[in-house]
Amino acid sequence: MRFDEAYSGNVFIGMNSDFNESKVVLYGMPMDWTVSYRPGSRFGPARIREVSIGLEEYSPYLDRELADVKYFDAGDIPLPFGNPQKSLDIIEDFVGKLMAEDKFPLGMGGEHLVSWPVMKAVAAKYKDLAIIHMDAHTDLREHYEGEPLSHSTPIRKIAEKIGPENVYSFGIRSGMKEEFEWAKNAGMHISKFEVLEPLKEILPKLAGRPVYVTIDIDVLDPAHAPGTGTVDAGGITSKELLASIHEIARSQVNVVGADLVEVAPIYDHSEQTANTASKLIREMMLGFVK
């Protein structure tokens, strides 16, 4: 260590490349102000970075090291507390610039609503974009108790933007009856309860297409991700989620961006969820970015 060098320790796994040389830009979206149940995911990105020091740089699943992928950790995007619309605008602008610079956006939430402006910005660049969405919840509400900007709405919004037939949800085990019916009528694809098996069926159909992958950590069973706002029993294991990421990595789809959202350290008493999220981020980076 040069002892007069500015500290930049709290970046993912303590590494950071130069922005210009980096393919991947990692960033946090510390927003949780529209959640209906338990808030706290605003601290998710910082905690994921903090615990990432316990992680190896090598993936024995993919036989690839972080040294093989240049990434830049841009830190957390400053967002105005309690103002959803302005927050979303700032995120959309940020990701729009990344798109212009041809970066791979890798986002960390924050509540799931943050994925909406990201997907919008990515869809603006990739006209044939498909969405792979892993989640316990449909997130297909038009509004939540009257509020159109809610953590229950992002998938509905992107579905209406790019066409419901381009959206593929996996692992869904919770939602209103109306949401499931809307999806069915609109031609959106919902794979209930399971992720890996339906993914194996669907990935070949998406071969060659640009795909954005958005993962709500609560697709995991509460046993595997207690540190999130809305836990829901009957989910998949972290082993299955890792296998699903690897399945995408080995497929013919062209992943052009991804995020992992809803890690809430407050409920994560042994930092189990943050550690798992940290590993998922590493695998997404090593698997999705060629």
Next chain:
Amino acid sequence: MRFDEAYSGNVFIGMNSDFNESKVVLYGMPMDWTVSYRPGSRFGPARIREVSIGLEEYSPYLDRELADVKYFDAGDIPLPFGNPQKSLDIIEDFVGKLMAEDKFPLGMGGEHLVSWPVMKAVAAKYKDLAIIHMDAHTDLREHYEGEPLSHSTPIRKIAEKIGPENVYSFGIRSGMKEEFEWAKNAGMHISKFEVLEPLKEILPKLAGRPVYVTIDIDVLDPAHAPGTGTVDAGGITSKELLASIHEIARSQVNVVGADLVEVAPIYDHSEQTANTASKLIREMMLGFVK
């Protein structure tokens, strides 16, 4: 909200029908005074209700909504601290009245001993009653260190009441050698370690019979239910327990009452177990009550 209306917020999922119109009566049995290891399940029912606000009213497993089942949440039965016999008498009297009114009793514990007076009251009405018991522990002791009223005894008591051959235990992975031997000699049915597969075999044999379902949350692996008094490794997942409930729901048995016991919020740091219990209660209600 009519602002001058009495608050009744802390009922299951914030809904409550009129007693007379309701088929199901939901009630708590906040007793934990005979447990031999870690107490605290007295607060289980209240916490299950509290977290239930995070739950959807629709089950994508059963394609049924809570609006389809009228239920009345009677709150917690007041029980005298430290007096097991009087507590059990009060519970038996309460459930006896529900039986007289032809209600479906859906109880929340509390320690497992509370199921004993409930099952006794239900057995008084249904002469051909069978018990489906899911648990990590046999609960077949005659007494625990001399005490005949102990959380280790309820299944023994009901087995002696209705005949051991009418009792079916599933998922059992802990007990004294003597308990397993008693069960074997008495003709009681114990499926060790697993729930779903043996249930599929046994349910057809019970077709048409009145069945009471008693679930100790510790049938789940500690990963899925840390918030209970006596965790025991090697259990089933919440996905398997949900599937088991759905298997019963789709079978030909006539479920006439049910309970879920041993949720202890004190050990449930992210409210994971209470949230899971809340979902299980919803699925039992939607699946067991036609």
Next chain:
Amino acid sequence: MRFDEAYSGNVFIGMNSDFNESKVVLYGMPMDWTVSYRPGSRFGPARIREVSIGLEEYSPYLDRELADVKYFDAGDIPLPFGNPQKSLDIIEDFVGKLMAEDKFPLGMGGEHLVSWPVMKAVAAKYKDLAIIHMDAHTDLREHYEGEPLSHSTPIRKIAEKIGPENVYSFGIRSGMKEEFEWAKNAGMHISKFEVLEPLKEILPKLAGRPVYVTIDIDVLDPAHAPGTGTVDAGGITSKELLASIHEIARSQVNVVGADLVEVAPIYDHSEQTANTASKLIREMMLGFVK
């Protein structure tokens, strides 16, 4: 218990009078969406009620029992997640109605911003209103990073509404330099660090006036209130805060409403803060309402 009577257990200390006969209306304001640091106070009112069952109904400080004060627990006001303006409008409307009915409003937060519409509604009725404000923080910002609706602004807003000279803050130990300067220039009264001693000096000057008392639980030292969003070392003890409430109770001021805000159960691992808040609510009720 009449076993067919609707459950209304989760009201303060398990008691509830009829709305019309009650002098006091107790209500929760479950909002935390503008906080800049740690959210979670939305669950404060529910937890305060839940733990209140451990509390006696008699105050040996005031030699008075809850039976002497009729109160109605109206539950939590439903507020739209993530929409501060609409939330504040709903609160103002609610309290306005209480004012019209001549009730004593006793509110539980939620973040401190909820006190702003309450104080506005109370000030609309009592023209000579003074505010007694106990807090670690000035809460005198005009806006927070551009947002005029922030948990850092409520005292500024009410000061501008009723005149800064009518606002008395106590226990303040944190704020921006600009906030302290604004207060000084505007003629607002700030007692730094201490509560009880300055209160003894100021109360005689307010004799006979209508006073609204707003208490941010973080006026307590973190040792006494870990369960809040923004803990700040160097605060007062719960003994001192109780004595301060009793000092007001024995003074000649006419308390016309009060609140206790910022209890956040998420950070309150032994429910210490919620239990303390519950006792404070009891003492405020018994001490402020004649």
Next chain:
Amino acid sequence: MRFDEAYSGNVFIGMNSDFNESKVVLYGMPMDWTVSYRPGSRFGPARIREVSIGLEEYSPYLDRELADVKYFDAGDIPLPFGNPQKSLDIIEDFVGKLMAEDKFPLGMGGEHLVSWPVMKAVAAKYKDLAIIHMDAHTDLREHYEGEPLSHSTPIRKIAEKIGPENVYSFGIRSGMKEEFEWAKNAGMHISKFEVLEPLKEILPKLAGRPVYVTIDIDVLDPAHAPGTGTVDAGGITSKELLASIHEIARSQVNVVGADLVEVAPIYDHSEQTANTASKLIREMMLGFVK
């Protein structure tokens, strides 16, 4: 270490003298089955022993070392779960034997009801016994919701046994109106809120008399003892409680036995309360036993 020697590590501060040579016998009373609010104190004694390894053997307050006092740690008395009467009988018998052997009984609870049989056994030996009782609660109920054996009753029982005029309570800040009135009418001494100052006044009056000291850890403020069943704001500090013990140590009373009850590790997330209890036990031993 002789590697073939039986492990007896979990005794207080890792030391243990021979029973016959010891003046003090330390023992746990792991009972919590009559508590009305939060159970868990059954694990108190074991946890106090476990954390005692972090404690020095020397008291800079009393300038005395544990080596100066021979004590025998008898472990926890086995008690039958859920059977209060039998538990109390066992404790009374145990302490009766200690009395016969002329030992100084130093007990660790467990709920406060365990002090009742201890005090009864001590009173049987010392006819002129006085009780010094430090607690947040009066514990003067005749029964609790009909149950005469309740953690709310032990001081009433001993007061009726040895005469209310011989019982001195300190630090009391919670109770029913009826309890305070009973004490007043019966001639019992209650010092409300404070401990040290009233103790200084009363100790001279007790000079030369045999005294039993019973301390409920909740006499401490919740900030100083979060790990207990019924926390109650407005209590004293651990510094004041230490000073009170030292005041007794330096007085002319003849302490003939003592206990510290109601430590509940479940609520004691950083083991703060258990560590404090461990230090209190050391000071009681070094201060009370000449």
Next chain:
Amino acid sequence: MRFDEAYSGNVFIGMNSDFNESKVVLYGMPMDWTVSYRPGSRFGPARIREVSIGLEEYSPYLDRELADVKYFDAGDIPLPFGNPQKSLDIIEDFVGKLMAEDKFPLGMGGEHLVSWPVMKAVAAKYKDLAIIHMDAHTDLREHYEGEPLSHSTPIRKIAEKIGPENVYSFGIRSGMKEEFEWAKNAGMHISKFEVLEPLKEILPKLAGRPVYVTIDIDVLDPAHAPGTGTVDAGGITSKELLASIHEIARSQVNVVGADLVEVAPIYDHSEQTANTASKLIREMMLGFVK
């Protein structure tokens, strides 16, 4: 209880045979000073013993009771804080003596480095020794940031001692690329990700050989063992680990010693991991010792 008998309650499941009559010696190695991430496993053995009181003495998996295996719990070996080399020397000496007395050493960690001196001492007696190693991590580093004594090195050390071809690792899902390459080149056996299936293949090849089994609790998924220093997603379940132990128990290998390491109570908020470890110790004892 003889009330004047020295307390020796904190031994495994409260039982203890005489050293000379015992086949198994159970001991703790409370060392965690070389860990690179989260320390705290020094308290593992004590907590495993403490929670073992909640465990039955009978295994329904193996149909065998603890009464069938005589064991002596030697407590924790006193180790000098912060001095790795001296600590390892003490452990090696301790186990060497057990070997001389023909005991079965059953150790509890502590960090994984403690297994190195144990395995060395066992290898000194059994010339044809093979190692079965279950872990999330390779532990094959030569040194960690320059330190040759590190929790990342024990398997490398024993592999170099007894020959890499005699070491079989299972469940490995984390390590540096160099470690995996070293293993491959050296002829060491690594089964990635899974334990039970590869074990079934390998056990027949080890028939008749002396085998030492070393289990790092983090081979379990974080859902099943949150209470450890370095959690790593994608692990096996406690059910699979139990089945693996039973597979070894039923095989033809001659288990001559075993350990379970890295339980860290600090991160184990509901004592889930300690309870699981306690059951694993019971099954290892009943399954490995004939």
Next chain:
Amino acid sequence: MRFDEAYSGNVFIGMNSDFNESKVVLYGMPMDWTVSYRPGSRFGPARIREVSIGLEEYSPYLDRELADVKYFDAGDIPLPFGNPQKSLDIIEDFVGKLMAEDKFPLGMGGEHLVSWPVMKAVAAKYKDLAIIHMDAHTDLREHYEGEPLSHSTPIRKIAEKIGPENVYSFGIRSGMKEEFEWAKNAGMHISKFEVLEPLKEILPKLAGRPVYVTIDIDVLDPAHAPGTGTVDAGGITSKELLASIHEIARSQVNVVGADLVEVAPIYDHSEQTANTASKLIREMMLGFVK
């Protein structure tokens, strides 16, 4: 934000000046490998920085803002796990360089042993150095169970280096009898139990002298600092510690360096201790550096 700028968010209160322009250098010493009781302080500095975002930049105590003091946050010094000697050498070298550059070293521990090399390096520059030491423990052992490098020894070491008569300890309430006797015989100054009052007496005697201030967070009562390795009841409040820092700030001593050690986030469930430490660091910076 320039979106392509490297993230350096995790510095104290999010600010960082250039090294050369800074008077103060803030640095972490993440070492905890010699502690005898509960480890975990290695994560202290990182957590103090993390929570510092909740802190204002202005001190109403000192009427001074962080903008008035230029500081550089150098991050955590990388230290070799489990190697105390090498760790101390690295720290001494680091601080030696700061001395050469005429910086004010402001350190964050880590265990208290880290203060030893810092004080040694500072003493090498300031020949007339005095030490102000606030702590619950004497830290005057020559060695701990044979180990000369232990968290129980740093004050003994510096006392022997600069002369015991130049060392002033405050708030001490724990230690071995031998330690107190050594101090007395050696002419070292120990103020037992209290900090502020004895400080007021001693500070005038130190007027004009260079002083290093070392604060062990456990000088605070456990109520005020649960998040530390060795909590000890009977300590001072955070209010008193703040006043003590301010007393030094207003005195005539020349503070030339300072540290705050032993914050252990693992035991700090609501981040209370880290938040308090963060405020103490701010006040030390604003008060000690002119």
